[in-house]
Amino acid sequence: xxxxxxxxxxxxxxxxxxxxxxxxxxxxxxxxxxxxxxxxxxxxxxxxxxxxxxxxxxxxxxxxxxxxxxxxxxxxxxxxxxxxxxxxxxxxxxxxxxxxxxxxxxxxxxxxxxxxxxxxxxxxxxxxxxxxxxxxxxxxxxxxxxxxxxxxxxxxxxxxxxxxxxxxxxxxxxxxxxxxxxxxxxxxxxxxxxxxxxxxxxxxxxxxxxxxxxxxxxxxxxxxxxxxxxxxxxxxxxxxxxxxxxxxxxxxxxxxxxxxxxxxxxxxxxxxxxxxxxxxxxxxxxxxxxxxxxxxxxxxxxxxxxxxxxxxxxxxxxxxxxxxxx
Amino acid sequence: xxxxxxxxxxxxxxxxxxxxxxxxxxxxxxxxxxxxxxxxxxxxxxxxxxxxxxxxxxxxxxxxxxxxxxxxxxxxxxxxxxxxxxxxxxxxxxxxxxxxxxxxxxxxxxxxxxxxxxxxxxxxxxxxxxxxxxxxxxxxxxxxxxxxxxxxxxxxxxxxxxxxxxxxxxxxxxxxxxxxxxxxxxxxxxxxxxxxxxxxxxxxxxxxxxxxxxxxxxxxxxxxxxxxxxxxxxxxxxxxxxxxxxxxxxxxxxxxxxx
Numbered sequence: 001x002x003x004x005x006x007x008x009x010x011x012x013x014x015x016x017x018x019x020x021x022x023x024x025x026x027x028x029x030x031x032x033x034x035x036x037x038x039x040x041x042x043x044x045x046x047x048x049x050x051x052x053x054x055x056x057x058x059x060x061x062x063x064x065x066x067x068x069x070x071x072x073x074x075x076x077x078x079x080x081x082x083x084x085x086x087x088x089x090x091x092x093x094x095x096x097x098x099x100x101x102x103x104x105x106x107x108x109x110x111x112x113x114x115x116x117x118x119x120x121x122x123x124x125x126x127x128x129x130x131x132x133x134x135x136x137x138x139x140x141x142x143x144x145x146x147x148x149x150x151x152x153x154x155x156x157x158x159x160x161x162x163x164x165x166x167x168x169x170x171x172x173x174x175x176x177x178x179x180x181x182x183x184x185x186x187x188x189x190x191x192x193x194x195x196x197x198x199x200x201x202x203x204x205x206x207x208x209x210x211x212x213x214x215x216x217x218x219x220x221x222x223x224x225x226x227x228x229x230x231x232x233x234x235x236x237x238x239x240x241x242x243x244x245x246x247x248x249x250x251x252x253x254x255x256x257x258x259x260x261x262x263x264x265x266x267x268x269x270x271x272x273x274x275x276x277x278x279x280x281x282x283x284x285x286x287x288x289x290x291x292x293x294x295x296x297x298x299x300x301x302x303x304x305x306x307x308x309x310x311x312x313x314x315x316x317x318x319x320x321x322x323x324x325x326x
Numbered sequence: 327x328x329x330x331x332x333x334x335x336x337x338x339x340x341x342x343x344x345x346x347x348x349x350x351x352x353x354x355x356x357x358x359x360x361x362x363x364x365x366x367x368x369x370x371x372x373x374x375x376x377x378x379x380x381x382x383x384x385x386x387x388x389x390x391x392x393x394x395x396x397x398x399x400x401x402x403x404x405x406x407x408x409x410x411x412x413x414x415x416x417x418x419x420x421x422x423x424x425x426x427x428x429x430x431x432x433x434x435x436x437x438x439x440x441x442x443x444x445x446x447x448x449x450x451x452x453x454x455x456x457x458x459x460x461x462x463x464x465x466x467x468x469x470x471x472x473x474x475x476x477x478x479x480x481x482x483x484x485x486x487x488x489x490x491x492x493x494x495x496x497x498x499x500x501x502x503x504x505x506x507x508x509x510x511x512x513x514x515x516x517x518x519x520x521x522x523x524x525x526x527x528x529x530x531x532x533x534x535x536x537x538x539x540x541x542x543x544x545x546x547x548x549x550x551x552x553x554x555x556x557x558x559x560x561x562x563x564x565x566x567x568x569x570x571x572x573x574x575x576x577x578x579x580x581x582x583x584x585x
Contacts, residue, residue, distance in 0.1 A: 071494055074457060074467055099489045103469040103505075106454035110423055110461040115546025118452045131549055136450050137343045137352065143450070144549040185466040189484065189495040201490055207585070231585060249509040250488065255339060255448055256363055256508045264584040275339045278448075281554075285584040287574065293562075303577060304562045305570050315571040320585070323575055 004088065005032040006039045006151070007058065008081075008095035008105070013070065015046035017053055019163070020096040020204060024156055025056045026164030028094055031123055031130070034059050035091075038172075039084070041077050043070035054172035056164040061172055062088070066179040071188050072100045074107045079182035082111045085151065087177075092130065092152040097203070097259070101155055109153040117145050117154040119259065121282060138255055138278035158203055159261040160282060194250065197225065197235065202251065205234035208262040210253055210280070212238035214269015214290060214309055218246035223310075224268065227317045230324065236260070238276050254279035268309040272297025289313075327382040327480050329372040330438040331406065332429055332459070333365040335390055335397035336449040350548045354393075361397045364444025366404075367506035370513040372442050373405045375476060383407045387432055389417055389425055395529055402524035403516035409529040410436075416534040421544040426458035431537035433463060439480065441503045445470055460503040468496055470507040476500075 005028035010018045021038070028036035038058035040049075045063055053061050064080050085093070085108075093108065095101040097119050109116040121142075122133035130152045136143045147153075202208065209224050221235065228235045237247040239254050253260055255278040265283035270276060272288070272295055280286075281300060288301035289312050298304045305312055337343060338358040346353040361369075369386065376382040386401035388394050389412035398409040412428050420428070433441060441463075446453030460467030472493060473486040482500055486493040488507050498504075516524070534541050563570045563577070578585045 073496070074460070074469075078461065099470055099487070102453050103457045103467065106422070106452075106457035107461040107467070109454070109545075110426060110458035113423070113545070115421060115423065115544070116452070116454050117546060118454055134451075136551070137337065138339050138448065140343050140554065141345065141352075142552050142554060144552070145546050146549050148543065148545045148547070185499050186468070187497040189497055191492055191494050192486070193492045203490070249507075252508070264578065264582075278339070285578070285582045286557075286560075287578070298560065298562070300557055301560045302558070302582065303574055304560055305567075305574065306562060307567055307570065311567045312571060315567055316575070319571055319575045323579060323585075 001035065001037070001060065002089050003032070003091040004035050004037040005092040005094060006037055006090040008093065008101065009038050009040035009053065010096050010098050010101060011040070011042055011049065015042070015044050016049040018204070020158045021053065022056045022163035023158065023161040024094050024096050025053070025058055027123065027156060027161040028092070029057045029164060031125060032091065037062060037090070039081070040064065041069050041080060043067050050174055055166045055168060055170050057167065057170070058172050061174045063174055063176050064179045065176065066181055068181045068184065069179070071191070072104070073184055073186045074103050075186065076182055076184050077104050078107045078111050080179050081108055083180040084177055085112060090151050092150065092154070095155050097155045097157050105153055105155055112151065112153070114149060114151055114153055115147045119157050120154045121157050121160045135282065138274055139281045157259065157261055157282065159206065159263065199225065199228045200232065200234045202234045202236050202253070202258050203260055206262055207231055207233035207264045208236055208253070208260050208266070208283070209233045210236045210238060210265065210267045210270055211241055212267065212270030213240040213244070215241060215246065221247065223313045227313055227320070230317055230320050233266070238270050239273070267297055268313060270297055271295045272300070327375065327379060327440065328385065328436065328438040329375060329382065329440045329442060330385050330387055330433060330436055331365070331368050331372045331401070332441065332443045332455065333369065333386055333388045333397060333401060334362045334447040334449070335359050335388060335394045336362045336447050339448065345551045345553070349550045352551070359393060359396065361400055362444055362447040362449070364446060364448070364506055364508065366513040367508060367510045368442040368444050369401050369404055369406060370511045371474065371506055374511065375440070385410060385436060385438065387429060388412065389420065389428055398529050399524050400516060402527040403520040404514060405520060408527055411529050411531050413531050414534045416541050419544050419547065420541060421546040422452050422454040423458055423545050424541050426455050426462055428537060428541065429455065429459050430462040432532065433459070439500045440483065441501070443503065443505050445505045445507050456503060456505040463503070465501055465503050466498040467503040467505070468498060469505045471504050472507055472509050474504060
């Protein structure tokens with residue numbers, strides 16, 4: 001429908017939308033009640049996935065399903081999405097911040113000749129325009145930006161927006177427009193899976209544990225992983241720990257790593273350098289454990305323990321285990 | 327092989343940023359400027375490709391006011407052969423798309439086989455120019471690359487991009503655009519010889535008129551900057567470790583409802 005707020009679906013590459021889509025659809029529905037539409041580019045969508053999108057509140061699902069859409073390549077996706085956008089004339093195009101949406105949405109905005117507000121943390125309708133709020137300068141300032149014309153293209157930081165409540169049994173029409181596939185120049189070679197830690201993905205986790213220089217060495221991260229398994233948290237690291245070679249870069253939280261915004265952040269032996277804060281300061285509750293009472297992280301922490309993390313972590317694991325067994 | 331590297335000059339992370347009188351930009355007084363870290367990975371990779379192939383040219387390009395010359399000079403000191411400075415007040419309000427348009431015009435004039443960019447600039451963290459440049463050129467693009475290898479005849483590049491849960495490897499025919507992720511390499515420090523040599527290398531000023539069309543008005547504009555709302559004051563939990571941990575768990579559960 002015209003004036004729709006498109007929500008580009010991020011999926012698990014297995015036919016199901018990721019739960020971050022509840023946040024994207026939730027925010028789109030808040031701004032444009034009844035006009036949030038899920039637009040899903042995939043090689044295979046499951047019936048359960050389509051149902052899920054409707055239950056999160058999508059008024060309609062536009063399913064672009066084609067073998068050429070996997071694995072993701074920006075050149076192929078942009079051609080398909082741009083053609084549909086020309087027909088449908090959406091008012092806004094939203095997507096969650098993920099590695100591929102970061103690229104895809106930027107490229108789509110260029111194809112459509114419109115502005116992009118990446119990594120937004122807030123939106124407000126002001127008259128007939130949308131104003132987005134986004135962190136800039138290592139999260140030290142917030143920038144408010146607006147578009148010269150529609151569609152307003154934006155990516156949304158995960159874990160910031162209130163997720164839509166599941167409306168069990170709600171349905172939505174699913175339309176399957178013809179997919180305009182551009183000939184791909186890029187050829188897929190292989191996918192190399194990371195060794196799974198069995199813990200949630202850093203940017204998606206509701207609870208994140210981070211270990212800094214105070215961890216003293218790579219061998220000590222096992223205690224954080226054990227705590228992570230108890231409370232279902234992802235385990236990340238500060239730049240100091242990554243640069244020391246203790247953890248691979250994919251675990252780095254901060255300006256030159258991942259940006260996270262969990263409900264709960266627990267930092268152990270993390271000093272709180274500006275570049276680390278840039279990646280985690282929008283966390284809702286921040287806990288810091290550090291031996292140094294002067295560590296800058298205490299300035300933004302909601303709860304602080306000036307103590308030895310090697311005493312605190314096992315104790316905390318034990319207490320959480322007790323609590324969660326209740 | 328000719329390689330073009332796009333860079334951006336940004337305030338050093340540790341520098342204090344203050345909002346300027348216009349409420350939309352930062353007060354640049356006393357700001358320490360650096361080349362955005364991801365762009366240094368791009369410069370380093372370009373230099374390594376040239377060194378490995380034993381020939382070629384690496385051209386650094388940046389858009390911004392006069393101060394940007396300093397950033398370009400440090401790329402020349404690292405080993406880039408020459409630099410292009412898109413230096414015109416007409417670009418003062420350039421958004422990512424206007425920047426990508428200017429860069430695309432330079433690419434068309436220069437005709438490189440490869441464009442390397444940083445994943446995102448660490449001032450506005452938009453991370454869009456690389457993809458938009460690829461779109462305007464109609465070139466294939468790989469984001470967040472952790473490895474790359476150009477084939478012997480210089481016709482294609484194999485790039486591994488970082489995605490959630492792993493790496494995805496693609497062959498891209500050249501010319502192509504790649505966005506460097508941290509982990510791609512360890513950027514070199516300029517040598518004294520490099521710094522001295524950089525002074526003699528060319529930095530060509532380019533005005534909007536030199537690229538043909540006048541810049542289009544920005545599609546995204548800054549309405550205003552504001553300071554972060556202060557976080558409520560935190561609480562240091564006192565006591566011996568077992569007592570403090572018990573209290574922390576209780577507070578997280580009952581007061582903060584975070585677990």
